[in-house]
Structure formats: C-alpha cells, structure tokens
Amino acid sequence: MARNSKIEWTHHTFNPWWGCVRVSPACKHCYAEAWAHRLALDLWGKASPRRFFSEAHWRQPLNWNEAAKRQGVRPRVFCASMADVFEARNDLNEWRAKLWSLIERTEHLDWLLLTKRPERAAVSVPWRSAWPENVWLGTTAENQKWADRRIPALMRIPARVRFLSCEPLLGELDLRRWLNPCQLDSTAKIDWVIAGGESGTRARPMNPQWVRSLRDQCEREGTPFHFKQWGHWAPIEKKNHRGVETIVFSGNNGEEEILAKVGKHASGRVLDGRTWDGLPAT
Numbered sequence: 001m002a003r004n005s006k007i008e009w010t011h012h013t014f015n016p017w018w019g020c021v022r023v024s025p026a027c028k029h030c031y032a033e034a035w036a037h038r039l040a041l042d043l044w045g046k047a048s049p050r051r052f053f054s055e056a057h058w059r060q061p062l063n064w065n066e067a068a069k070r071q072g073v074r075p076r077v078f079c080a081s082m083a084d085v086f087e088a089r090n091d092l093n094e095w096r097a098k099l100w101s102l103i104e105r106t107e108h109l110d111w112l113l114l115t116k117r118p119e120r121a122a123v124s125v126p127w128r129s130a131w132p133e134n135v136w137l138g139t140t141a142e143n144q145k146w147a148d149r150r151i152p153a154l155m156r157i158p159a160r161v162r163f164l165s166c167e168p169l170l171g172e173l174d175l176r177r178w179l180n181p182c183q184l185d186s187t188a189k190i191d192w193v194i195a196g197g198e199s200g201t202r203a204r205p206m207n208p209q210w211v212r213s214l215r216d217q218c219e220r221e222g223t224p225f226h227f228k229q230w231g232h233w234a235p236i237e238k239k240n241h242r243g244v245e246t247i248v249f250s251g252n253n254g255e256e257e258i259l260a261k262v263g264k265h266a267s268g269r270v271l272d273g274r275t276w277d278g279l280p281a282t
Contacts, residue, residue, distance in 0.1 A: 008269070009194055009226050009279070010112060011075035014061055016099045017092065018082040019043030019050035023116050025170055026142040029200050032082045050083070052095065058102065065106035074282050076136075078112045085113055086120040100126055107134055110282060114138040114165055118153040129158055136161035136280075138192075143171035151178050151190070161191045161280050167228055168198030172210045179221040191280045192224045197231025199264045205233035207249045208257055208271075215276060224278030227271045234267030236260040 005013045018036060021044065022028070033044045042048050061077060068075050079085060085096060103111050111134055115121065118139040125131070137159035141147035147164075154162055155178065166173060181189040195214050197206035211227065218225035233247065236258055245261040269275055 005078065007078060007081070008228055008277075009076070010078040012061075012064055012109075013078045013081045015053070015080040015082045016085065016095050017050045017052050017080070019048060020082075020084050020087060021046055024140075024142065024146050026116070026140050026146070026168055029168075029198060029202050029204075031199060034200070036082070050089070050092065058098070061102055061106050061109060065108045068108035074108060074110050076110045076112055077106075078114065084115050084117055086115045086117040086124050088117070088120060096124060097126075103135060104132055107132075110134050110136055110161075112136045112138060112163070114140065114163075116140045116150070118150050118157065121153070121157050131157070131159050133160050135159050136163060136192075138163035138165055138194075140165050140167075141173060141175075142166065142168055144173055147173055147175065151175075154190075155188045162188070163192035163194065163280070164190055165194045166214060167194060167196035168204065168231065169195050169206050169210050169214070170198075170204060172207075173214055175214065175217055176221070179217060179223050190223060192226070192278065193218050194226045194228055196228035196269075197233060197267075199229070199231045201232065203232035205247050205249075205259050205261075206231060208235055208259070209249065211271065215271065218278070224280050225276050226278050227269055227276040229264060229269045230267035232261060232264055232267065233259040234262055236262070 005011060007013065020032065022030065036043045041051060043051055064075060085099060113135060116139065121137060137154065137157050139150040139154045141150060141164045175190065175193070178190045181187050193214060195211050198204050215225050215227070238258060247259050249257045249259065
C-alpha cells in the first residue's frame with residue numbers, strides 16, 4: 001500500500017493481499033514477484049499462500065476518502081499492484097468481499113482495478129449490471145493475441161471507465177475496433193490506454209513504432225493516451241551508443257532506430273519530444 005504512489009497514472013496504491021500466478025508473457029519478469037522474492041516471501045504460484053494485512057492497512061483508503069471529500073478532489077487508487085483481485089482462489093473470497101465493501105464506502109476515490117483475468121470479473125463482484133460509479137476496470141494487453149482474448153471480456157462489463165495497460169508492450173497492437181464503438185455496433189468502448197516498456201535488467205525491448213502506433217490510434221479516436229515509460233531500453237542517437245548494449249529496429253521510412261540498455265531512470269518517458277499524460281474525464 002502506498003500513498004502518493006510513484007506510478008505516474010495513479011495517486012495511491014492499495015493491495016488487499018500480495019501474491020499471484022503467472023498467466024501470460026507479460027508476467028515473465030513480474031516486478032511484484034521479484035519484489036516479494038527480495039523480501040524472502042514465497043507468494044507466487046498456485047500452491048503458495050497469499051499475504052494478508054491488518055485492519056490498520058484497510059483503514060487507509062477510508063482516510064484518503066475523508067481527505068478527498070474535504071478537499072473536493074477525486075484521487076485514483078490502483079488496486080492491486082502486488083496481486084490480481086480476480087485470481088481464481090476460494091481463500092480470497094472473504095477478502096474480495098471486504099474489498100467490494102470498502103470500494104462502496106469510499107465514493108470520493110476512483111478505484112482502478114487492473115487484471116489479467118477480466119473473464120472472472122463478472123462472477124467475482126456482487127454488482128452484476130450496476131457497477132459503482134467509482135470503479136474503473138482495466139486489463140493488460142501486451143500483444144495482439146492477449147488483446148484479442150481479454151478485451152472482449154472487458155467490454156462486457158458495465159464499468160464506467162474501461163482501460164487498457166499495454167505494459168510491458170511486447171508487440172504491435174491494433175485496437176481500432178475497441179476504440180471506436182461504431183466498429184462494434186455498440187456504445188461500449190475503451191476509454192483510456194496506458195502504454196510502456198518493460199523494466200529490469202532482463203527486460204525485453206519495445207519497438208518505438210509499436211507505442212507510436214498506439215498513440216496514433218488513440219489520437220484519431222479521441223481516446224486519452226498515457227505513455228508511462230520506455231523501461232530498461234530507450235531510443236538513443238547513434239553517436240551515443242558506444243559501450244552500451246543496443247538493439248536496432250526499423251523506424252519510419254526504413255530508417256534504423258537504436259535502443260540502448262540504459263535503465264528505467266535514465267530512459268524516462270518522453271515520446272517524440274513530449275510526455276503523454278492523457279486521462280479519461282471524471
């Protein structure tokens with residue numbers, strides 16, 4: 001749990017528990033799993049336990065909610081950075097019920113539920129066709145295969161805001177059918193797209209054209225776009241790549257684009273000369 005989160009697209013993070021199971025290529029270098037291992041906690045895998053927290057931990061969002069009410073603001077709460085609230089485990093059901101109650105009690109907070117299991121969302125919550133106004137539901141779409149699997153399930157959920165986290169972005173994505181509801185013969189659409197490269201020394205590099213394509217698709221449809229980070233690899237000028245591990249991608253007009261393994265902090269989050277901090281209307 002963290003107030004004033006360092007994640008660029010949220011204000012706070014709240015974890016009802018820690019622990020998860022890998023389900024797709026995006027999980028290969030999971031930062032949450034690595035962090036748990038650093039603390040000597042065995043929380044990943046079907047047979048591993050989950051880590052739960054005290055009542056003091058659960059009171060924090062209530063405090064944030066009271067502060068938001070006084071100040072007339074709507075903080076965003078990312079839930080959960082160290083777990084997936086829709087993981088299929090019966091021992092999580094009572095904690096899920098506690099979370100849904102907390103969300104209902106904190107109407108001045110916008111809760112961002114990000115999952116790799118959107119197909120389980122409808123059967124895991126008590127809200128059915130009337131989800132609370134303060135719930136934003138998102139899913140991870142790291143490449144086209146997983147976008148095609150997960151986004152249709154997300155679109156069936158009547159959350160006020162539906163969003164995608166294309167991080168780590170591992171391939172080119174065509175999201176046009178979900179950004180423009182006319183293409184689906186529906187009013188449902190994706191309201192927000194987050195994209196970013198992978199962090200960590202074993203990170204897989206992201207072709208800059210993949211993220212530019214996402215940005216351009218969002219721009220054409222008027223969908224807010226947020227570029228979170230380059231990650232461990234970032235574009236670099238040819239004259240600056242000596243002594244640094246690099247990889248070459250084909251850029252626009254067949255020009256080469258060099259990415260260097262410079263680390264997350266050095267790579268930053270500037271794309272084509274500016275930052276992209278799009279957010280859906282609240």
